[in-house]
Amino acid sequence: MSTRVRAIRVVLASGVVIASALFVPLPRGALPDTRIVSVAAIRRPPSAVLVFFTTPAHWPAWHPSSLSVQGKIDHPLEVGEHVVEEFIVAGRRGRVVWTVSVKTYPVTWSIDGVVDGRAAGTVTYMLTPEANGTRFVRGFTYGVPSLWFALVNSMLRRDTIQSESDEAVNRLKRLLENIVPP
Template sequence: MHATEQPVRLERISHERFILAPLETVYDYVTQPDRWHEWHPSSLSADTGTRGSLPVGTRFTEIIDLLGIRVPMSYSVQVARRPNEFKTVFTSLAVDGCLHYVLHAQPGGTLFKRVLTYETELQLAALHERMIERSGVALDRLKQRLETLSG
């Protein structure tokens, strides 16, 4: 590492919401990346080449909006344990990391936890705060969408 280079820091963003919808309904919806744009404001589109929840080993691509720039992402599903856990790793020119969903059945619905872990060499002060805000908005939208569909 050169003296002027900044070390890459691993960042973690975690949010959870109680959703008034059955565990399987939540899992089946959130594990379809081609539907992420319906609830996540940074997701523009995804191409999985299939329909439904993705199994382990599936590779897919997504285009995200990163501070106004369209960034192509490449993913690989690492964990797909229906209906409790889904994890995918991603890489791009701008950011690398993983998305981890953990779901728990609770009376009347599902506790959904989304953890985004990432690293980037981009030195953008606003990036982490923006990603925290967008993740919160995404889970609020997800909750509203699933409760409307289940209601």
């Protein structure tokens, strides 16, 4: 076998090893989680904002990623309650089971998502009373399960998810200020 053929085989084998390593699951916390934050000032009291956005039946009306929600969706969810949401996030369709993990009235509300049996992230909403209404903060935190995901996330997904989250918060603001009666 010639030296050139041997060199090509080594390069190809190395490429396969490196490419394979990109898809190996990383231990939780090996890379920093991604955090998406969107903020709006909503001219409604925190209690009205909280009741509206914690009622899953309203999600498709204000969040562009929420296609539908199933389960007990007709009331503000309490800790331990869960719903199933059909979503499209950054072009990816799926189903997530959201379970309420935190509710401190009217300051914080968090839901933890599971997709295909794996943790998919946490959405945390924080409300702060202001003179003219509510400072509304939506944070979405999700893990980085592989190097491949980290690359795709940094190059494509993160900015798209940020834009979708910003649009959701802006829609919620418009809906609460202009459509939903006080």
